[in-house]
Amino acid sequence: MKTVLVTAMAAATALLPGTANAADRYEVTLDSTARITADGQKAVVAGTYTCEGLEGPVRLRITLRTQRERELDADEAQAMQGLYQWVGLPGLPVPKTATTSTAQEQILDGTCDGGATAHPWQHGFTGTAEKDAKGSVTVAMTSVDSRTAEVKELADTKGEVTFV
DSSP: HHHHHHHHHHHHHHTTOOOOOOTTTTEEOSSSEEEEESSSEEEEEEEEEEEEEEEEEEEEEEEEEEEEEEEHHHHHHHHHHHHHHHHTTTOOOOOOOOEEEEEEEEEEEEEEEEESSOOEEEEOOOOOOOTEEEEEEEEEEEOOOTOOEEEEEEEEEEEEEEOO
């Protein structure tokens, strides 16, 4: 009797929406280039998401990280020297370069129809980027079970993009 009950529960659970089975396939892709808009104020990253076997809303969390190195100008070098003097380290050498790191994150809403169709996504991040510079992008696709409010990570990807 216990085996019959467990089997019946497993069969009923498999019929619930959002429950994964062997035919489910979740995937997120990322294009290797990020297009800089004509005005130079946005970098557009894009890719696709696939959620075979799932019907309903999903969320894509897209994070763009950039890093830029540049030479300090004379005023910045003087300010650094003054800072070192102020904190009691006047002999410390002033760096010749500065590194600027940025990270931006955006949440996009998507919809899955249960099929194997690859759905396109794209987002334009604000800020300037130099042509041929590199950035790092992470994309994570999640769903939320409406009955339990449980967030389930379905797929993710990470890669480097080149700004073109």
